[in-house]
Amino acid sequence: MGILDKIMKPRSIAVVGASTKEHTIGSDIMKRLLEFKFTGDIYPINPKGGIIEGLQAYTSVLSVPGDIDLAIIAVNAKFLLDTIDQCNQKGIKGLCVITAGFKETGKEGAELEKALVAKIHQYGMRCVGPNCLGVVNTLPEISMDGCFAESIPERGHIGFVSQSGALGGGILNILKDLNLGFAQFISIGNQADVNAETALEYWEDDEDVHQILLYMESIQNPANFRQLASRISKKKPILALKAGRSAAGASAASSHTGSLAGADKAANALLGQSGVIREYSLKNLFATAKVFANCPIPRGDRVAIITNSGGPGIMATDAVCEYGMQMAQLSEETKEKLRSFLPAAASVKNPVDMIASAPIEHYKQTLETVIADDNVDMIMVIYLPFLGLKDIDVAKAVMEIKAQHPHKPVIGVFMTKSVFFTSLSDMDVNMPFFMYAEEAADGLNRLNQQRLWIERPEGVVKKFDVDHKKAKEIIAKSVNEGRDQLTTRESIDVLDAYGIRVCKSGFAKSEQEAVMIADSIGYPVVMKMTSKTTSHKTDVGGVRVNIQSPEKLRAEYRDLIAKLTEKGLLEGLEGVIIQEMVKGSREMVCGIATDPQYGPMLMFGLGGVFIEVMKDVTFRIAPITDIDAKEMIKSVKAYKLLEGARGTTPAQMEQIEETLLRLSQLVADFSFIDELDINPLLISEKTGEGIAVDGRIKVRMQEAKETLG
Amino acid sequence: MGILDKIMKPRSIAVVGASTKEHTIGSDIMKRLLEFKFTGDIYPINPKGGIIEGLQAYTSVLSVPGDIDLAIIAVNAKFLLDTIDQCNQKGIKGLCVITAGFKETGKEGAELEKALVAKIHQYGMRCVGPNCLGVVNTLPEISMDGCFAESIPERGHIGFVSQSGALGGGILNILKDLNLGFAQFISIGNQADVNAETALEYWEDDEDVHQILLYMESIQNPANFRQLASRISKKKPILALKAGRSAAGASAASSHTGSLAGADKAANALLGQSGVIREYSLKNLFATAKVFANCPIPRGDRVAIITNSGGPGIMATDAVCEYGMQMAQLSEETKEKLRSFLPAAASVKNPVDMIASAPIEHYKQTLETVIADDNVDMIMVIYLPFLGLKDIDVAKAVMEIKAQHPHKPVIGVFMTKSVFFTSLSDMDVNMPFFMYAEEAADGLNRLNQQRLWIERPEGVVKKFDVDHKKAKEIIAKSVNEGRDQLTTRESIDVLDAYGIRVCKSGFAKSEQEAVMIADSIGYPVVMKMTSKTTSHKTDVGGVRVNIQSPEKLRAEYRDLIAKLTEKGLLEGLEGVIIQEMVKGSREMVCGIATDPQYGPMLMFGLGGVFIEVMKDVTFRIAPITDIDAKEMIKSVKAYKLLEGARGTTPAQMEQIEETLLRLSQLVADFSFIDELDINPLLISEKTGEGIAVDGRIKVRMQEAKETLG
Numbered sequence A, B: 001m002g003i004l005d006k007i008m009k010p011r012s013i014a015v016v017g018a019s020t021k022e023h024t025i026g027s028d029i030m031k032r033l034l035e036f037k038f039t040g041d042i043y044p045i046n047p048k049g050g051i052i053e054g055l056q057a058y059t060s061v062l063s064v065p066g067d068i069d070l071a072i073i074a075v076n077a078k079f080l081l082d083t084i085d086q087c088n089q090k091g092i093k094g095l096c097v098i099t100a101g102f103k104e105t106g107k108e109g110a111e112l113e114k115a116l117v118a119k120i121h122q123y124g125m126r127c128v129g130p131n132c133l134g135v136v137n138t139l140p141e142i143s144m145d146g147c148f149a150e151s152i153p154e155r156g157h158i159g160f161v162s163q164s165g166a167l168g169g170g171i172l173n174i175l176k177d178l179n180l181g182f183a184q185f186i187s188i189g190n191q192a193d194v195n196a197e198t199a200l201e202y203w204e205d206d207e208d209v210h211q212i213l214l215y216m217e218s219i220q221n222p223a224n225f226r227q228l229a230s231r232i233s234k235k236k237p238i239l240a241l242k243a244g245r246s247a248a249g250a251s252a253a254s255s256h257t258g259s260l261a262g263a264d265k266a267a268n269a270l271l272g273q274s275g276v277i278r279e280y281s282l283k284n285l286f287a288t289a290k291v292f293a294n295c296p297i298p299r300g301d302r303v304a305i306i307t308n309s310g311g312p313g314i315m316a317t318d319a320v321c322e323y324g325m326q327m328a329q330l331s332e333e334t335k336e337k338l339r340s341f342l343p344a345a346a347s348v349k350n351p352v353d354m355i356a357s358a359p360i361e362h363y364k365q366t367l368e369t370v371i372a373d374d375n376v377d378m379i380m381v382i383y384l385p386f387l388g389l390k391d392i393d394v395a396k397a398v399m400e401i402k403a404q405h406p407h408k409p410v411i412g413v414f415m416t417k418s419v420f421f422t423s424l425s426d427m428d429v430n431m432p433f434f435m436y437a438e439e440a441a442d443g444l445n446r447l448n449q450q451r452l453w454i455e456r457p458e459g460v461v462k463k464f465d466v467d468h469k470k471a472k473e474i475i476a477k478s479v480n481e482g483r484d485q486l487t488t489r490e491s492i493d494v495l496d497a498y499g500i501r502v503c504k505s506g507f508a509k510s511e512q513e514a515v516m517i518a519d520s521i522g523y524p525v526v527m528k529m530t531s532k533t534t535s536h537k538t539d540v541g542g543v544r545v546n547i548q549s550p551e552k553l554r555a556e557y558r559d560l561i562a563k564l565t566e567k568g569l570l571e572g573l574e575g576v577i578i579q580e581m582v583k584g585s586r587e588m589v590c591g592i593a594t595d596p597q598y599g600p601m602l603m604f605g606l607g608g609v610f611i612e613v614m615k616d617v618t619f620r621i622a623p624i625t626d627i628d629a630k631e632m633i634k635s636v637k638a639y640k641l642l643e644g645a646r647g648t649t650p651a652q653m654e655q656i657e658e659t660l661l662r663l664s665q666l667v668a669d670f671s672f673i674d675e676l677d678i679n680p681l682l683i684s685e686k687t688g689e690g691i692a693v694d695g696r697i698k699v700r701m702q703e704a705k706e707t708l709g
Helices: A025-035 A077-090 A107-123 A165-177 A196-203 A222-232 A245-250 A256-273 A282-294 A310-322 A332-341 A360-371 A391-403 A418-425 A437-455 A468-480 A488-497 A511-521 A550-567 A610-614 A626-635 A639-643 A653-669 A701-708 B025-035 B077-089 B107-123 B165-177 B196-203 B222-232 B245-250 B256-273 B282-294 B310-322 B332-341 B360-371 B391-403 B418-425 B437-455 B468-480 B488-497 B511-521 B550-566 B610-614 B626-635 B639-643 B653-669 B701-708
Strands: A012-016 A041-045 A070-073 A094-097 A126-128 A134-137 A144-147 A155-162 A182-187 A211-216 A238-242 A277-279 A302-307 A378-383 A410-414 A505-508 A525-531 A543-547 A573-580 A586-595 A599-606 A617-621 A673-683 A690-692 A695-699 B012-016 B041-045 B070-073 B094-097 B126-128 B134-137 B144-147 B155-162 B182-187 B211-216 B238-242 B277-279 B302-307 B378-383 B410-414 B505-508 B525-531 B543-547 B573-580 B586-595 B599-606 B617-621 B673-683 B690-692 B695-699
Touching (some): A012 A025, A025 A041, A155 A165, A155 A196, A165 A211, A196 A211, A196 A222, A211 A282, A222 A256, A282 A437, A302 A310, A310 A378, A418 B418, A488 A695, A505 A511, A511 A550, A550 A573, A599 A653, A610 B610, A610 B639, A617 A626, B155 B196, B165 B211, B222 B256, B277 B437, B410 B437, B468 B653, B626 B653
Parallel strands (some): A155 A211, B070 B094
Antiparallel strands (some): B505 B573, B586 B599, B673 B690
């Protein structure tokens, strides 16, 4: 039995707060349940009893003779806890609390909501709401409209969750208007118990739900959402509209990497990694839903366009190409066949322009020919009205051919009057129709995106053999000394302990030590003096670069000592740092940023002075898989630089991927790492490796102390 | 009299090729003229004479008794030239040639079209077409539907030009459906004579045309288009849909700067500089037209949002902010007033959330209060349906208030059923309504864009005092020597002659000369030897950088001579180049690229290795004004680098602007310059100047020879 069956597939419903007073929720809900012909029993509950909407009302759930699966509650908030106690006494396990006056109203309401949650858990109930619009299930065996939206539900196969009640109602209206039916609707309201994740899980194997639509203002448990959504989105498309982008942007974290991140980037990363198709407007959300409702997932991204007018064909081509999809290369056989019946002035290349005189028969023959071509994965059929041809007849003809080829998506672009679309609403359609070519291209792109997601390997979160102990010691030392920010040296050492390729270096107190270290690093090296008394190293020749051999190193070392002696500065000398000399002009950046809600994120992109100006960086929620890492690297514009633009050495992509994966492991092991920046991750011109030249790690002190003990 | 009055405001029309045969153009045009009740005389012309659509037909225009202003011609192409001769004999000056079979069909047709054009010019006629849909003027005094689109025209104030006949017809259908009326429509077809520019000019002072819509696949005379459009767009909005982006991209020029350009970037630059609002889809074109049809131009960009539901308010805020418009700060007075009648749970901050219970009275009071606030320039009113409130009543109430405030744009977002929008079609509306907040935000953004364009100073094409003669000599030398590519030295010298700040340098043959040059350049300098025998300068110490004083320069010079003497290489020495040493890490790029259709363009952006990867460059068609130059610099992301990101010296913006303006002058003076690259234009860390360190000029040889004589 499904986790929400008592609520979404009840055999009996009590409406607590049912009323005879017009235009109250208690009246409307009763009317809706009856009007939509709920197949189970309905028990109106009202302290006064009597007859409500022709049914015997009971003074309490306790006086109802039969069992009750679901209580839809619309009583005043102050009666709620008592009502729930009674529901428990009656053995009710499903609640839908429409009543408002909880955490949305302030502190007192929040307390009440806490008490509500406690009772739900105590009694082992599941609860939708409070402060919600209700629930709907259009499955004929259930036929439940337990919701006070303006529209009567339209039957279909969308599962829809809305966080905003009012907007949810508006959306139901529009869905009906667009002839987009749904299977189930849950208005989660304050999501005290049931949230988007519960709905996802519940709908995972529900065959009546073919696609899932989410309207969200926040994600309650990002990690859980990701786990569920990334699994379920492989089975059915999940579309999400997430509002609050700009507000979120304004409250972005203030730290360096953090300020590049921002909560909306985090949400975006999370949805992307979960295979959720993010839409930025209701309009696009509905358009995409319409496409998934009427199209199979294509086998590739090669699009053919059939039109009776050149202009729209050009615009469609523009739109298809801008999405990076392919214009299908029609086979010679296809072209020959098309030539056999189309007029000479027609174009048999893709886009196939049948010209304005095309009769219905040409639409049928052309679609039949093109759809059979193995080089074609998806088709857009464009129709512009010309005198003598009826749009609806053309649509019917096209659908007739489409019906014989269920495995290829076909989208119609009918630039005709809106009455055409209204009349489609009364028909059974087997493909989506839009007014404009760009909408159809959007739709094809979404289909292709879903295909790519399904084909995308799941990837693994790799586990590397690292020196966890050493990293822990370094971090613990800093924490114990009260420093939330590790020194550069410590940061680099932690990275090194986790197997990240850092700029090699060592500290030497003598000529002999210097040579030993340089030998182990490999030449050329840089030598930098460290001194307590001399802060301007370069003025005394304290930095010597490009030292090519042990002999040269010895000479430089001796020369340095001589110079210091000469200037009377030898006393302050602590020693010299011998550092690998990395030559490279490509500075990348990678690191970790933490979003207060979504947790740690991996970052990768173009570093150096360009980081804030170009913002050519990408984020993924940790932990990342090998596939995530690959995609991160490919998704930034600077990828071309890594590939070896302008004669540079191609970067070792796998090594850079591994760097990201090791960082992911680091923050998984030390979850209190708040920020980590490797800037630059210099791409070595010699080997193509990404080398951490500078590093910075910051921890959340309190958390770190607790974890490290 | 207007240039197209004979065609667009005729007092009499001859339909040449009028027919009694159903579903022919000759029959349809006749029917349309009559059905739409053309106010002048109609003369059907058919060699057989008789009665057509109840009117006496004439065998030729010559047998018509009265004068004829316009001949709409739908005869077979082979009869066209004779028909035109007859039209001339009859004194007809206006033609609309619907007949197809001209340059769109190939070479033979192109010849016929040439002959047509020759006759038109010879006879002093104006001609729309050939291969077009016809012309329409809905002005009641004219009432001409001389077009065979499917729809009867809807009266309104859009002037619409379509290059695609079929698409034009489709658009007319949709406009009618959207209740967007138009004043005049011209299907320009092959634009043998009348084109978009003619229409712009004709409509400039036509009070019946309030906004101009263009569907274009190409722009015939870019310079003329720019001149007209940039003037007319200040008087009335011009919206353009330009198709063929991707195809254009594919055929982009192959050269360096050229490949970044591409024809679509050129078109984009041209439209932008002309104040034309470019739309990328028909959908957006219509939405914008609807906004301009029903809104005044706002006085600022501060938007207030009024809603009865939080969710859509958030989404609207997101959209407004993403366009860079301001969320209006409501005055305390406004907030207080709102508080006085809105419930406690309402929010009186922008967005003003009246909450779901808001009655019509609240919509009226709230809008009245907010619209009177001086801090508000534009308003979005959102309505979600709740039980008990009728959408159309809310719309009427809102329009009532709006009517009292004609100077502020108000856009309605009514997330309700489409029947609402249908019923609006039958009403007189004084503001646009959309289904979604994003559409309204798009509209507000367009209004704001038009405001900014109107407020934008016109700017001047500056004329600098330059050494034109010297530049000419350098270029002529290269051309005479058969080189279309100038040497780096020559290129830099040309730039220098045009007053562009180049990296200063000079050639010296002796120590004394070197010092003199260095003195005039200023220290530090770089010294580079030039030798016929030594190609690897660095191996012999031939490049010496950061020379700080005359003494050091003398020492370095002598050292060089000594080293060369020692190695027996002195003989090949030609001398040394003394070069200004420019320190700076910010590499910009600027230059000239030539689009085969749009001519020379100025380019500016981020240079160095990032040029192809980041593509952070912008283009403008030459010549550019000082305002264009300013906008170019501000429009690239790297502008932040110029401002002095990360502690760098702020760049001298005016000097960089001047560099662009001087380049513009250069290509105006030498129009055969095909490509010019300054890469890098190094931003000096010392002074903030943009300094041309490397330059490259390429000319179109044939043209250059002809021009230089």
